[in-house]
Amino acid sequence: MGWLRGMATGVAVVGAFVGAFALVRRASLRWGASDDELRMALPGDDLLPAPDLVATRAISIAAPPADVWPWIAQLGQNRGGFSTYDWLENLVGVDIRTADRIVPDLRVQGVGDTVNLAPEVALEVVALETERHLVLRGAVAVDGTGAGAPYDFTWAFVLLRRFDGSTRLVVRERYAYLTGWAAALVEPVEMVSFLMTERMLRGIRDRAERTARPAARDRSTGSPSAG
Template identity: 40%
Template structure:
């Protein structure tokens, strides 16, 4: 028999359970596919082949009223020590990243090659940087941790990647961001990454259209 003292705990447990079910069934799927079509979510994108196929992934997208040639320069210069990430820079600086989002294209930051470093936060050392695993101007940019990049060089699958893809549609561009593996599936990471990445996509959209 349930005692009166136990009932508040039972109610709390039921509420938490309902919240967890709602998050998994509605909120997480919406975050994982924000702005993307079903076809885009299911599509194999450049860089996917480098990652363990059993890992979960996210696909988010925006339509940019500009051609890939106008979107790519903003994407090519991302990085803490370069053009930033066009997201919530105050939040990024609050956790120790020295982010200053660029409002213009910098020609000196346009050359990216495989093996280059893109810093998320220098203070994080190896954990604060990504390595360019694949790049094709006006098409795609694939990033991963140094450890995963080393695995790929040895012919082993990476545990995760973060990639961006440009798809021309007439005079417009579909800008896709895909997250493969890594911390995907961890609720705290998923929510924080969604908030920042969504703002990043909108930030690139705004700058390219302007």
């Protein structure tokens, strides 16, 4: 009967792995976001009203939206990078250099502009309100280009001003599958996206807090101004 015990142990191990993966997966799809932020309707949601996968992530930034927005507006491979792991992205030839200063010429200007993920893959700006939100739309196909992707995708960056003048940056990804096998591509990629998004949010926070105007930073932290 030893084989029965071995089988039972194997089933238990697999079950534990699946359960742990499910918990990690759930946490990754809502990293940093409150229950209210998960339920909140955000700009761009209406573009994909029935998504197959949604990830909402957020971070608090001790700076007002006016000082966070410039870092959002220059995101992109063709702009100021993504504040993630440049060395890792460049290993696969993405050629990203994250800027550590605000460069006005790199900012998106309006709907129709492009934000590149890679030299041959661009998302389109489909909604923009300065200091409030930026919504991108597009996808990446199996061959690494933007042509013929099996899913549709929106990526929203939303700045919520808090009562103390600081900012909640909420980022939402929405995926709508266009083929029966789209999940096989999206699900693994989305786990990688979580790791990059978590780093990006921290990077934006650190840069915005470092470059925020002193008076604005003092208001958002509740500290008296040195001046």
